[in-house]
Amino acid sequence: MKKYVEFKNHxxxxxxxxLRLVVSIGFVLVLLAILLVRFVYLQLVRHNYxxxxxxxxxxxxxxxxxxxxxxxxxxxxxxxxxxxxxxLEINQNxxxxxxxxxxxxxxxxxxTPKDRKRFKKLLAESHDFQTLVIRNRLSDEEVARxxxxxxxxxxxxxxxxxxxxxxxxxxxxxLIGYIGRINDAxxxxxEDSDLAANYRGSDxxxxxxxxxxxxxxxxxxxxxxxVEVDAGGRAVRMLSRTPPISGNTLILSIDAKLQEIxxxxxxxxxxxxxxxxxxxxxxxxxxxxxxxxxxxxxDGIDTQSWDxxxxxxxxxxxxxxxxxxxxxxxxxxxxxxxxxxxxxxxTPEQTISxxxxxxxxxxxxxxxxxxxxxxxxxxxxxxxxxxxxTYFYGLATELGIDNIxxxxxxxGFGKKTGIDxxxxxxxxxxxxxxxxxxxxxxxxPGDTVSVGIGQGYSLVTPMQLAFATATLANNGVAYKPHxxxxxxxxxNSESRFIAQQPLYDLSIDPKQLDLVRRAMVAVTQPGGTAxxxxxxxPYHIAGKTGTAQVVAMKQGEKYNAKNVxxxxxxxxxxxxxxxxxxxxxxxxxxxxxGGHGGGTAAPIARKVMDYYLLGKVPKPLTEAExxxxxxxx
Amino acid sequence: MTRRQxxxxxxxxxxxxxxxGIGLLMLTSLLVxxxxxxxxxxxxxxxxxxxxxxxxCMWVVANLPLHYLMRTAVPIYVLGMVLLIxxxxxxEISHGARRWLNLGVMTIQxxxxxxxxxxxxxxxxxxxxxxxxxxxxxxxxxxxxxxPIALIARQPDLGTxxxxxxxxxxxxxxAGLSWRVIGGLFVAGLxxxxxxxxxxxxxxxxxxxxxxxxxxxxLGNGYHTIQATIAVGSGGLIGKGYLNGTQTHxxxxxxxxxxxxFAVYAEEFGLLGNLILLAMYSFVxxxxxxxxxxxxxxxxxxxxxxxxxxxxxxxxxxIGMVSGILPVVGVPLPLISxxxxxxxxxxxxxxxxxxxxxxxxxxxx
Numbered sequence: 001m002k003k004y005v006e007f008k009n010h011x012x013x014x015x016x017x018x019l020r021l022v023v024s025i026g027f028v029l030v031l032l033a034i035l036l037v038r039f040v041y042l043q044l045v046r047h048n049y050x051x052x053x054x055x056x057x058x059x060x061x062x063x064x065x066x067x068x069x070x071x072x073x074x075x076x077x078x079x080x081x082x083x084x085x086x087x088l089e090i091n092q093n094x095x096x097x098x099x100x101x102x103x104x105x106x107x108x109x110x111x112t113p114k115d116r117k118r119f120k121k122l123l124a125e126s127h128d129f130q131t132l133v134i135r136n137r138l139s140d141e142e143v144a145r146x147x148x149x150x151x152x153x154x155x156x157x158x159x160x161x162x163x164x165x166x167x168x169x170x171x172x173x174x175l176i177g178y179i180g181r182i183n184d185a186x187x188x189x190x191e192d193s194d195l196a197a198n199y200r201g202s203d204x205x206x207x208x209x210x211x212x213x214x215x216x217x218x219x220x221x222x223x224x225x226x227v228e229v230d231a232g233g234r235a236v237r238m239l240s241r242t243p244p245i246s247g248n249t250l251i252l253s254i255d256a257k258l259q260e261i262x263x264x265x266x267x268x269x270x271x272x273x274x275x276x277x278x279x280x281x282x283x284x285x286x287x288x289x290x291x292x293x294x295x296x297x298x299d300g301i302d303t304q305s306w307d308x309x310x311x312x313x314x315x316x317x318x319x320x321x322x323x324x325x326x327x328x329x330x331x332x333x334x335x336x337x338x339x340x341x342x343x344x345x346x347t348p349e350q351t352i353s354x355x356x357x358x359x360x361x362x363x364x365x366x367x368x369x370x371x372x373x374x375x376x377x378x379x380x381x382x383x384x385x386x387x388x389x390t391y392f393y394g395l396a397t398e399l400g401i402d403n404i405x406x407x408x409x410x411x412g413f414g415k416k417t418g419i420d421x422x423x424x425x426x427x428x429x430x431x432x433x434x435x436x437x438x439x440x441x442x443x444x445p446g447d448t449v450s451v452g453i454g455q456g457y458s459l460v461t462p463m464q465l466a467f468a469t470a471t472l473a474n475n476g477v478a479y480k481p482h483x484x485x486x487x488x489x490x491x492n493s494e495s496r497f498i499a500q501q502p503l504y505d506l507s508i509d510p511k512q513l514d515l516v517r518r519a520m521v522a523v524t525q526p527g528g529t530a531x532x533x534x535x536x537x538p539y540h541i542a543g544k545t546g547t548a549q550v551v552a553m554k555q556g557e558k559y560n561a562k563n564v565x566x567x568x569x570x571x572x573x574x575x576x577x578x579x580x581x582x583x584x585x586x587x588x589x590x591x592x593x594g595g596h597g598g599g600t601a602a603p604i605a606r607k608v609m610d611y612y613l614l615g616k617v618p619k620p621l622t623e624a625e626x627x628x629x630x631x632x633x
Numbered sequence: 634m635t636r637r638q639x640x641x642x643x644x645x646x647x648x649x650x651x652x653x654g655i656g657l658l659m660l661t662s663l664l665v666x667x668x669x670x671x672x673x674x675x676x677x678x679x680x681x682x683x684x685x686x687x688x689x690c691m692w693v694v695a696n697l698p699l700h701y702l703m704r705t706a707v708p709i710y711v712l713g714m715v716l717l718i719x720x721x722x723x724x725e726i727s728h729g730a731r732r733w734l735n736l737g738v739m740t741i742q743x744x745x746x747x748x749x750x751x752x753x754x755x756x757x758x759x760x761x762x763x764x765x766x767x768x769x770x771x772x773x774x775x776x777x778x779x780x781p782i783a784l785i786a787r788q789p790d791l792g793t794x795x796x797x798x799x800x801x802x803x804x805x806x807x808a809g810l811s812w813r814v815i816g817g818l819f820v821a822g823l824x825x826x827x828x829x830x831x832x833x834x835x836x837x838x839x840x841x842x843x844x845x846x847x848x849x850x851x852l853g854n855g856y857h858t859i860q861a862t863i864a865v866g867s868g869g870l871i872g873k874g875y876l877n878g879t880q881t882h883x884x885x886x887x888x889x890x891x892x893x894x895f896a897v898y899a900e901e902f903g904l905l906g907n908l909i910l911l912a913m914y915s916f917v918x919x920x921x922x923x924x925x926x927x928x929x930x931x932x933x934x935x936x937x938x939x940x941x942x943x944x945x946x947x948x949x950x951x952i953g954m955v956s957g958i959l960p961v962v963g964v965p966l967p968l969i970s971x972x973x974x975x976x977x978x979x980x981x982x983x984x985x986x987x988x989x990x991x992x993x994x995x996x997x998x
Contacts, residue, residue, distance in 0.1 A: 013931075020938075021926060024941075028915075031945065035907075039899075043899070044870060047866060047870070049866065050867040051867045053863045054863050057860075057863065058879045230884040
């Protein structure tokens with residue numbers, strides 16, 4: 001019986017166990033099914049997605065920075081170039097104590113206090129994960145010395161880089177400008193203009209001058225290297241490479257030698273000169289004195305040098321040619337004369353009597369002529385030749401400010417010339433509207449009188465005056481002034497030419513033009529205010545002198561240069577074009593505190609024209625020339 | 634004895650089908666390890682040594698008569714418990730967990746021993762009380778399970794404690810624990826989840842949370858899962874080819890010779906490779922079930938069933954964890970992941986299966 005029960009139990013037990021076993025197999029099948037579904041989902045349904053993830057995981061895009069375009073003068077002389085060299089750079093993320101790293105480094109390689117200061121400035125301005133330059137232009141010996149000790153400096157690396165160099169230094173500083181490290185503001189701007197991608201890997205960007213205004217041409221297109229990387233980011237092998245495209249070459253209309261001569265001709269004077277080919281608007285020389293050496297700016301100038309430049313009373317960083325605003329003085333007279341003829345206010349023959357002083361009708365206020373006692377009987381020709389103030393006081397009054405404003409605007413006064421540099425100022429051509437807006441005052445007749453001789457409210461830049469002179473020289477056909485003549489593509493040898501077409505034609509009556517132009521030639525002939533300017537010249541020069549007052553004279557007071565502090569002396573102007581019959585060069589020269597235009601500014605203009613027209617290199621300046629022995633306005 | 638007889642004697646207690654399945658998986662292990670270790674023979678050779686040692690131990694166990702096997706249950710279990718208590722008191726801390734015991738000559742991980750020891754002890758206990766099983770016996774068996782589990786979970790070693798829980802539960806299940814109790818336990822388990830949660834260590838919680846959204850912690854805990862999932866998914870239908878897995882060979886896959894070796898395999902051999910791998914595992918599990926169904930005693934039925942189910946669970950948990958459906962719990966892929974201890978534990982289990990299969994005729998006769 002018992003055996004039977006046990007047997008039955010055994011049977012039942014086996015049956016139960018087999019049942020549990022079947023459930024177990026079912027359980028395992030369920031697990032199997034779960035995995036299968038998961039595999040199909042991952043490896044078939046979502047395969048493309050994970051494929052992409054795996055690809056992007058292993059492929060890193062490494063930017064290859066293009067070589068920056070060169071800047072050449074019209075004859076191929078290099079004004080901005082690249083050369084290769086070594087820098088010592090610190091990766092700020094790989095070290096916790098930058099100061100200690102630099103100290104240790106300085107036991108190996110000379111690091112000047114200037115280098116340290118510059119580095120600190122870079123550190124303050126740096127964005128994200130840049131490496132920062134601590135030393136530039138390492139010598140081969142220094143490279144070798146560091147390479148042997150590199151293991152001690154995990155955060156420091158030697159980099160072979162292309163450096164930007166400006167061989168003409170201060171002579172072309174206001175023209176070429178400079179590049180500098182991309183700072184946060186630059187970066188934000190690049191992002192706004194969707195250019196950030198093309199600047200991946202780039203450390204530099206044009207900051208001023210042509211380097212800035214032609215940045216898009218000079219920078220080039222960043223290349224891309226696709227490399228396979230491991231999880232640590234180390235490159236394992238290269239997959240593909242899109243080579244970078246170097247920046248385009250700028251060929252300037254500037255003549256480097258002419259630029260150099262113009263620059264040197266200033267001697268110790270401060271000032272500006274802009275020379276333009278009136279036939280096409282090409283700028284031949286563009287000088288702002290003093291200049292500054294742009295080279296230290298590239299990798300961040302140290303604060304001390306920066307302060308020196310910034311606080312110098314000579315303001316070398318100010319681009320006088322482009323941004324300096326001065327009263328035009330008498331250089332405005334030829335344009336005023338044209339306005340008089342245009343509105344038939346005066347006929348060429350009409351004469352006035354100049355007693356040396358001008359009174360507005362019904363006013364006792366004196367407007368003095370620069371020449372005590374006056375010029376006697378004066379017509380338009382003589383008024384320009386001798387720069388008679390009284391004539392133009394009267395002319396301005398008769399024209400009225402509205403006509404003056406309208407006519408001078410045509411020559412570009414009060415407007416930017418649109419030269420291919422950024423930061424140009426527009427000078428000031430006053431009008432009734434302007435005065436009301438600016439001072440909430442009505443325009444007085446007395447305001448017009450000073451405008452007639454380029455004083456009062458009116459202000460011009462050397463650039464504007466050169467542009468107006470060029471337009472006058474070209475019979476009223478204006479070309480947009482430009483420094484870059486040609487942009488040579490680095491992709492193919494094709495060139496893009498800048499500003500080939502005239503901006504506008506003022507359609508001035510040739511008879512009227514003829515009178516003014518003849519009078520301007522007479523300025524440089526005996527009896528004119530700038531006789532010295534054309535002495536011995538084998539070509540005719542048309543010019544006009546000018547003096548811009550720095551301090552206003554009181555009624556009845558007489559200006560005497562000897563009594564005035566040098567920096568308060570008048571600024572000297574000279575505008576000219578030559579040869580007078582068929583002008584090839586037009587220019588405006590400003591000499592700050594130079595006194596009289598014929599004395600200091602005209603000789604500079606003459607040297608520039610002599611070189612440009614005759615190829616004559618001027619002798620070094622004599623003592624007398626440096627001082628400037630001017631006679632009259 | 635002739636050489637042939639000697640050979641017959643040597644292989645008498647080896648189950649050929651089981652050996653075939655195990656052998657294929659081991660060959661796969663050597664193949665994948667070679668790739669996972671960037672085509673260096675170091676790991677595969679070292680693994681081969683592990684395999685040979687483990688196979689030798691398996692042979693010994695396979696040749697042990699069943700009553701010997703049963704007799705080892707209590708000593709192994711007691712030794713395991715002593716060592717576990719030793720770990721809790723004097724264990725070495727590594728990676729924030731106290732799992733190893735330094736015995737002077739060697740360091741051991743007693744929890745590995747309990748992977749065999751716990752089901753063995755429970756099967757032995759059920760065999761002892763086979764004739765008069767009541768609910769009380771199930772309760773005592775469960776206690777035998779819970780004591781070591783508590784100690785291992787405290788170390789903390791969530792993966793191992795869960796797997797031992799599973800193997801013990803399989804014994805209870807196969808021993809005929811009533812469905813009502815199983816249902817009750819299931820409900821109780823769900824209800825106690827919040828309590829478990831509060832008892833968990835931070836890193837354990839993070840691993841579970843991370844599973845819900847790996848991208849939340851892409852550089853931390855999620856990194857393993859994300860990179861492994863990318864590897865599996867990018868393998869596609871036929872894989873990137875042997876030695877061509879980019880995730881593997883460019884160092885994106887962490888722990889790719891051990892816990893995450895499946896990602897290497899799946900990346901290089903694709904869905905087809907995965908099906909073959911699952912087929913190999915299924916073949917071993919199938920053979921395990923066949924042996925279980927042949928098993929002649931209560932003890933051997935429970936033991937072989939538990940070993941088989943545990944083996945299947947190991948494979949599922951590892952593959953599930955690598956392909957992103959289970960939390961990362963540190964369970965190796967059975968027979969394929971690099972490592973001597975887990976290979977030895979597994980082959981001891983297979984040795985028991987072989988012993989159960991080949992000694993049953995003797996028992997019957």
